[in-house]
Amino acid sequence: xxxxxxxxxxxxxxxxxxxxxxxxxxxxxxxxxxxxxxxxxxxxxxxxxxxxxxxxxxxxxxxxxxxxxxxxxxxxxxxxxxxxxxxxxxxxxxxxxxxxxxxxxxxxxxxxxxxxxxxxx
Numbered sequence: 001x002x003x004x005x006x007x008x009x010x011x012x013x014x015x016x017x018x019x020x021x022x023x024x025x026x027x028x029x030x031x032x033x034x035x036x037x038x039x040x041x042x043x044x045x046x047x048x049x050x051x052x053x054x055x056x057x058x059x060x061x062x063x064x065x066x067x068x069x070x071x072x073x074x075x076x077x078x079x080x081x082x083x084x085x086x087x088x089x090x091x092x093x094x095x096x097x098x099x100x101x102x103x104x105x106x107x108x109x110x111x112x113x114x115x116x117x118x119x120x121x
Contacts, residue, residue, distance in 0.1 A: 009030055013029075094107065
């Protein structure tokens with residue numbers, strides 16, 4: 001099994017509905033996002049999945065969130081814009097973009113350099 005990961009980031013604000021604490025107020029983060037995919041088979045060049053394609057897919061998934069108020073962007077206009085939900089939504093979007101034979105293993109989201117959440121199915 002081969003695993004490869006790419007990392008990107010975006011800047012966005014959010015507020016946590018129903019949260020008893022400061023994070024219920026509008027605030028922002030530079031969100032770092034790492035996607036890890038895996039596969040067993042190498043192509044004729046010896047690549048399991050091209051880093052370029054994984055980076056492009058992640059950029060497409062993150063584009064609607066960049067410099068946005070997440071609570072106003074679907075699906076977070078109806079779902080709480082927690083890091084946990086963000087990781088799962090990004091996972092689901094990435095899983096639809098990778099070809100057969102490649103599995104998304106994990107999506108990790110950092111709200112800060114010291115706070116990370118990961119989603120694995």
